[in-house]
Amino acid sequence: MATRLMCKTLGAACLGVSMAMSAPSVFALADIIETPSRPTMLAAENLLNDADRAGERIVAAGERGHIIFSDDQGETWVQGQVPVSATLTGVDFGTEAEGWAVGHSGVVLHSGDAGKTWELQLTGIEAAELAIESRQQQIEEMEQKIEEAPEEEKADLEWALDDLFFSMENLESDLEIGPVNPFLDVWFENEDHGFVVGAYGMFLRTTDGGETWRDWAPRLENPTGFHLNAITQITGGALVIVGEAGQIFVSVDGGESWEKRESPYEGSLFGAIGTGQVNEVLAFGLRGNMFLSTDLGKSWKVVPNEAGATLNNGAVSDDGRITLVGNGGTVLMSTNGGTSFRPYSRDDREGVMDVVPLSGTNLLIVGEGGVKHTDARGKNLQ
């Protein structure tokens, strides 16, 4: 059962209600992935990292295992029942009812009831075990390959083999500590097929709604194990992953195979979104750097941005307007398909992690300070 948050306005009114709510007693602490998220009235006012629509419903996920959802355009929020207390970093719905959330300690959570209740499908321990297994397989294949390869290619392959060993040792030593690494984003095509991406190049795929996962990292050319920060689908159906040190990967076959793109940028990219036009994608990240590609990432153009704060995520409204959000209260808006943006700096200067266009031109933003309703520029309503 979910805890009802019956507050008309976020903030002060919620506090009043919380007094009436009886507090659960505190028991000795289990591991963070075995500790259910505490029912709280404060989830909508604290860090939320990602938001998505489940049909008309808006679902947002954030720190301490908070997942909240709203059926009235963000006016009132209900907290979902989540079996972990780790910081969650991404949420995505494959259908109106079937959704997944990911986060620290390598957790993957699944909901079959549009966000009301969640079950733990995968932890960082299993994820690491999958990756180690897959690395071992890669190593065996590579050793095989080295044996068969002509002499002049052997040196390069030896290097690649070293990378694989190094990667596996890292995975093993991390696993000794526990599920240390976070997933950073999730994308599901439908109720069966989806991907999770994460720190140090973690990349898993499922085709059975998360029942089983396969390590998909070998499909990316990412030997250094750069963080994979975001995965998204753009208009036209291509999938895009962006990450640390300007990593950009594109798949045009539904994720079966991935191509590494030449990056226009050496810094971190934190997000990518389609512009609404076929094969067009905007990638953005550290210090407000932003790039537009109209050819599936084969070539990139710098999009000028005066606001120097890191950009985290974005969304396209029904009317084609593109909104990007970022640290320091940055909200950027483009009405010309992403060729130029008008910056706005929110008064609270808190980090904004995601944006959900509402009816009309209003926006719902989530981030450091929870949920806020804003106008099209990102200025708080009321």
Place this chain on the structure above:
Amino acid sequence: MSNPKHDKGEHYLTTPKAEPFLERLIFNNRALILIAFFFLTLFLGYNAVKIQPDASFERMIPLEHPYIVNMLEHRNDLENLGNFVRIAVEVEEGDIFTQEYMETLKQITDEVFYLNGVDRSGLKSLWTSNVRWVEVTEQGFQGGTVIPDNYDGSSRDSLEQLRQNVLRSNEVGRLISDNFRSTIVYAPLYENNPETGEPLDYGEFSRQLEEKIRDKYEAQNPNIDIHIVGFAKKVGDLIEGIGSIAWFAGITIILTTLLLYGYSRCITGTLVPVFTSIIAVFLQLGTLRLLGYGLDPYSVLVPFLVFAIGISHGVQIVNAMAVEAAKGFDSVTAARLAFRALYIPGMLALISDAFGFLTLFFIEIDVIRDLAVAAGIGVAFVILTNLVLHVLIMSYLGISKGGVRHVQNHGEKQDRKWRIMSYFAHPGVAPISLLIAVIGLGLGLYYKQDLKVGDLDQGAPELRADSRYNKDNAFIIDNYSTSADVLVVMVKTEEEQCTQYNTLRAMDTLQWELQNTPGVQSSASLANVSKLVTKALNEGNWKWYEISRNQTIINASIREAPAGLINTNCDLTPVLVFLEDHKAETLKTVTERVEEFASNNNSDEHTFLLGAGNAGVEAATNDVISSAKNMMLIFVYGVVASLCLLTFRSIRAVLCILIPLGLTSILAEAIMAVSGIGIKVATLPVIALGVGIGVDYGIYIYSKLEKFLLEGKTLQEAYFETLRSTGKAVIFTGVTLGIGVVTWIFSPIKFQADMGLLLFFMFIWNMVGSIWLLPALARFLLRPDRMVAKARASK
């Protein structure tokens, strides 16, 4: 006028047949005793003058309470956590981004740097190099001081650059107000001077802040206002507040003298009680100093009580002597007769005062125990100065003719007044009085339901809401993200283990639990620092806002943690809980939640201990106060009841005397509830003092009333005679006691004002109760015929 023959009666209250031993002892050695007093006064007076103000705040907290024990045990680990001053420099017109403002701020920063007691390495302002902006770049971190390197203040560019740096500094809400109209100079203080080891002189430090910072720079730049808060400033203001007591002493003495003259119309009858009462004060203060006590903001009030008690009992002596003198006795005989008539009720009253004070020992807080000692000593001296010194001096000087005439003349007009008041004992009036009393009781009980434990006002409860300090405090609370009420939970671990993942996670869980508790605003600990820095180390990405399981990452994340959050051995780390207020309920809810968490989660790895911070101290104090309150009430009433029972040997008499007192106590609590005064260190003693001293009136009235009833008079007639002989003295006693404390209401120290208000009410209302309600109760409770019969039978 009482008949001298009556004074030769057989009752214990009237004088025994012969001169009692004490009377002979005193009156046969008059000169010797006076000389002894002279030297005693000289010796103790010399010491009294040298008594020092003592604002040791450790004495104001319940040292035996486990919270305080924990706090003091870990005091060195937490030392600098709470001891700082924040100086907010506010612009009146415009914002902070002007050359003038920045120049003034720079000078203030420099000035604070050189103040004695400031921990210079921790000093923070826009102008110190430790206030920086940091930005993540592709290559790593980039940053600099908030004041741009090329700052010249005159160009718009450099001011604009400054504004940019301020915005990205992460200090908005902390060092810079949200509206950019003020900034803070933050100065941590040394408890002890690191070079000389001398403790910080709070009074001196606070004066320097006023002179060298506030006065100087507000005069120099009329466009700024300076607001200063911090423990040191508060203590400084309190110490200064003690100083204003001298004025109150002067005013009290003048008012009392005038009143006394109006009462006695006799210069000697005025000056001698004032003189002997002042001597009692000197003797008390001198003894205190010899016993090693100083004057703290509580015990500084005791001399007022001692003086007032001295005067109020002195009045009885003057009154009795004037009555005897009017009968034609010479001054020595008048003094003897007055002594003979008064030494028993006088001593009884004074001893009950003293016992009232001693009940304060139930409160395990040193200042209150000191108060009990000081007041006990004072009352002991009042017995000596009042019943011995006063009487002896008067025996030499005598009552002046004017004074005697005044007593003789009070006849007709006075009598009419007493006649009317005697109707309080009338069978028709008494039920009405009782009904009013019952209604009063009902109202009192109704309103006192809201009575709260602890301090209720915002800001520093010791000072007034409209004091400079509390206004400054309100300014800072309004403009910065900060709370003045901090509860510190201490987390104890093995050495070097205070940053372990499990410990940080437990702290984080506790913090979240508390943030979900009503009354908690926010919290801070190493766990927050670790999460924030982990986020920052991951290119400022909020998705990394979590405590890492990897100890290497945790260690990296807290490398730059503020010194107060980690002790040198890394075996203690605090969780700071910022509260919305310091109301007792808030403190109780929060501390209970912490204790529950601690009992569930304390392990070999970590122990959660309450509690330091001002809120921890207040929670402990409230705890001690609420458990002491009922004990103290039972004891003080028990003592007073036993003393009355011992003296008057009648339960009915005890009821007549105690019921008005009880009504007053309840009404006083109702007044506290209505005027928002909580039960706290300052007001709890008032109940004991009010009852202990308040019983005097009842004793004086009842002893006379009983005497006249035993003579066979009807109740109303006996009460008329009682009022004639002692009514005026009793009313006067109430008024002098009231005046003795009423000046405190104007004290800059809030709790002194609260004490003044409540004691004033209790002294006056106890007097009214004994004059108005006692006779009405007597109408229902006393059986005069049986009393007479019993007295005859025992003869």
